[in-house]
Amino acid sequence: MNKEKLNRIGVIPALGLVVLLFIGCATEDTQTVVNFTTQITMQDEFDVDGAPNGNIWGFDIGTGENGWGNNELQYYTDREQNVKVENGVLVITAQREDFEGSAFTSARLLTQDRFEQAFGRFEARIRLPFGQGMWPAFWMLGADIDENPWPAAGEIDIMEYRGQDPNVLIGSVHGPGYSGGDAISKVFVLENDRFDTGFHVFGIEWGPDEVNFYVDDVLYNQITREDVTGPWVFDKPFFILMNLAVGGTFVGPPNAETVFPQSMLVDYVRVYENTNLNRN
Amino acid sequence: MRKDRYTILGSILLGCLFIIMVSCEREPTENVEFAEFPPNGDVFIDAFSAGLDFFPFVDAGADPMAFSVVTDEVFSGETAMRFDVPAFGNGFVGATFNTTAARNLTGFDALTFYARASQAASIDAIGFGISGETNNRFQVTLNGLGVSTRWEKYVIPIPDASKLIGETGLFWLAEGASFEGDEGGYSLFFDEVRFERLGTVAQPMPAIFDGQEVTEQTFTGSNLTVTGLTQTFNLASGDNLTVTAAPAYFDFFSSDLGVAIVSELGEISVVGEGTAQISAQLAGVAATGSLELVSGGGLLPAPTPTLPQANVSSIFSDAYTNATESNFTPGFGGSTTETTMTSANGDAVLSYANNNFTGILFENTVDGSDRTFLHVDVFVQDPGAQFEIQIRDVGANQMLETDVNTGLPSGDDRDFRFTVNGLTVGQWTSFDIPLNGDIANQKNNLGALILVGGPNFLLDNIYFFTE
Structure with missing residues (x-):
């Protein structure tokens, strides 16, 4: 998987989005956080200490190609120093250590070949780390990525965050013609709070024609077929990834003040299907 | 500063404390609501906030006229605060803005303000918590705050807001040209000065x-x-x-x-x-x-001197009769030194703490014509500690005469200066300092030892001697 998540400056001007949001809210009853009858299809509450549940989660190991396509600095492992379940949360820890030629280690979990689903509500409750060079993400890739390489397979970033912007969340979609720096993206600024001091719910509600992005109880973006500057590829199963990258093009390298080790804490991951939609 | 206000407020506070302590005798009922100071975070929004007053650091040399409230340079509203920072050598601006009635700041996490300067500048010190009645108990200082020529918002976080249940020192600053070439002769503007709960002040990393x-x-x-x-x-x-x-x-x-x-x-x-x-x-x-x-427990005594009394003119030693009594706490203006007599297994020693400069003034001059050395034993606890001993001959007039600008002897005074360094932490080191330099030929009215720097050291067995 060589995905280029380069500098994403494809941010729709905030004012335009506010307008969009208001119009959306005024005209569509469906624009609420829970907008359909749901049935849970996957959940991991991380209640059993030890390694993450192997029926749900696999791991990417190593440095990928060219730092997972982004010049990331960490070596991903499945060691407990980098990933474990403890006290009811999944702990993904970035360490500063010399390991297999890399200066940092961390972990990346994925549900590929274990859990894949089209449409529904995907959410996780996460507390993020902070500091220059920390790049946590909760995201999805098209399950056909092996046959249909990125960006054609599609990517939905439910949560991305730069440690140096502790109150800024980024939600995006990537597809053919709108990937990397040209992704369809929006930032959300948490007012009078930050993402590294408490848990927040990051989620999407995904239907055949749109992806709604929300944080906690705030719907902050909707991306529809009309918004993407290429084919709509979000009509097939995707799998989930969670990782804590260190450095890379998107965030820049850590600096002397960046605290290590630091962890991304995940309280739960839950996926629902729309009983009206998914079972048709 | 108007200390009378602080004193009155201090006694009110003391009264409150007493009442609370008395009421601790019995459990307060659940209905009790303790009185709190108003949670008003405003300092200077468009005017002095309730009870706020201006207290320039006049005693320290600040110009009280350097502050004004202006209407021509504002970030928002009608007025802003202006400070005119003088050029090098003309003093500094420094003041605290305190309220007559304490504020409860526990609901905030930072002092914030908008500021600009007429030229890019670095403010020497700025913060809050200067308070006469609490001896600056909750003072916060941000050093070297860079301010540009554009209005920008600045944040000074509160280390722990839960402590600030009754604070009067809401804002202070001190800025001046501290050397030739440092910025001076410019103006600083502040507006919308207030305590806020930003919610984004996080990840505390305290240090000692x-x-x-x-x-x-x-x-x-x-x-x-x-x-x-x-x-x-x-x-x-x-x-x-x-x-x-x-x-x-x-x-x-x-x-x-x-x-x-x-x-x-x-x-x-x-x-x-x-x-x-x-x-x-x-x-x-x-x-x-x-x-x-x-x-190591009790301080080990310094090495016991072995010279016969006849060879010695002693200033401070349990081993010898003093040649003269001395004043060990001369109280020089500007001195920060704390001098105490302490004991090493029964042997008296002199302890100097936080020394910038002090001296040992001999009540009668010592005729050192036949003496060749000054002996002193030194004990330090801090790595790198060093200080200077200036052996002063006060001349025929027997008066200590010093040029206040240079610290050099004036009139008929002469001195010889010796740097005490190369000390080993935790043990006594002995020095025999030759009576050389300007006192080599004028040592019949030895009148003082001036001690500069350190800042912490112990002295014992101070005597002039002949081998």
Whole structure:
């Protein structure tokens, strides 16, 4: 998987989005956080200490190609120093250590070949780390990525965050013609709070024609077929990834003040299907 | 500063404290609501906020006329605060803005303001918590705040807001050209000065001893102070910001109360032999940095002098009769020195703490014509400690005469200066200082020893001698 998540400056001007949001809210009853009858299809509450549940989660190991396509600095492992379940949360820890030629280690979990689903509500409750060079993400890739390489397979970033912007969340979609720096993206600024001091719910509600992005109880973006500057590829199963990258093009390298080790804490991951939609 | 106000308020506060302590005798009912000071965070929005007044640091040389309220340079509203920073050599601007009635600031996490300068500048010190009646108990200082020529918002975080239940010192600053070439002769503007709850002041990283792990050899009876007290927060900008925080924000701990105890103001007293770790927390967060005290018990005495009395003109030694009595606490203006007499196994020694300059003034001059050396034994606890001894001959008029600008002897005074360094921590080092230089041929009216720097050292067996 060589995905280029380069500098994403494809941010729709905030004012335009506010307008969009208001119009959306005024005209569509469906624009609420829970907008359909749901049935849970996957959940991991991380209640059993030890390694993450192997029926749900696999791991990417190593440095990928060219730092997972982004010049990331960490070596991903499945060691407990980098990933474990403890006290009811999944702990993904970035360490500063010399390991297999890399200066940092961390972990990346994925549900590929274990859990894949089209449409529904995907959410996780996460507390993020902070500091220059920390790049946590909760995201999805098209399950056909092996046959249909990125960006054609599609990517939905439910949560991305730069440690140096502790109150800024980024939600995006990537597809053919709108990937990397040209992704369809929006930032959300948490007012009078930050993402590294408490848990927040990051989620999407995904239907055949749109992806709604929300944080906690705030719907902050909707991306529809009309918004993407290429084919709509979000009509097939995707799998989930969670990782804590260190450095890379998107965030820049850590600096002397960046605290290590630091962890991304995940309280739960839950996926629902729309009983009206998914079972048709 | 108008100290009368502070005093009155202080006694009111004391009264409150008494009432609360009395009421502790019985459990208050659930209906009791304790009186609180108003939670007003405004300092200067468009005028002085309720009860706020201006107290320039006049005693320290600040120009009280350098501050004004202006209407032509504002960020928002009608007025802003203006400070005119003088050029080098013409003093500085410095003032605190205090309220007559205390404020409850526990609901805020930072002092914020908008500021600009007529030229890019770095403000020497700015913060809050200057308060006469509490001896600046909760002072916060941000040093070297860079201010540009555009209006921008600045944040000074509160180390632990839960401590600020009744604060009067809402804003202070001191800025001046501290050297030729430092910026001066410009104006600083402040607007919308207020305490706020930003919600983005996070990830506290307190430190003592500037985050260093320090080890010191010491002895029973020593007094030391926790230094390098800072609180660092990560702000919404992603930047870490460090302020100097007063000791009262911290909780200090000693790992062995039989070796050392530490007060709430960070004053350490060594009370026994052994090893104790001094550490701290701020609002429940462990501070980086610590002090390991290794106390050898009682201070070992300095080497016992062996010269016969006839060869010696003694100033301070249990081994000899004094040649003259001396004044060990001359109280020079501007001196920060604390001088105490302490004991090393029954042998009296002189202890100097926080010395910038002080002296030993002989009540009668000593005729050193036949003497060739000054002997002194020195004990230090701080690595790198060094100081200067200036052996002064006060001349025929027998008066100490010093040029106040240069510190050099004037009139018929002469001196010889010797730097005491190369000391080994935790043991006595003996020095025999030749009576050379300007006093080689004028030492019949030896009148004083001037001690400069250190800042902490012990002295014993101070005498002039002939081999």
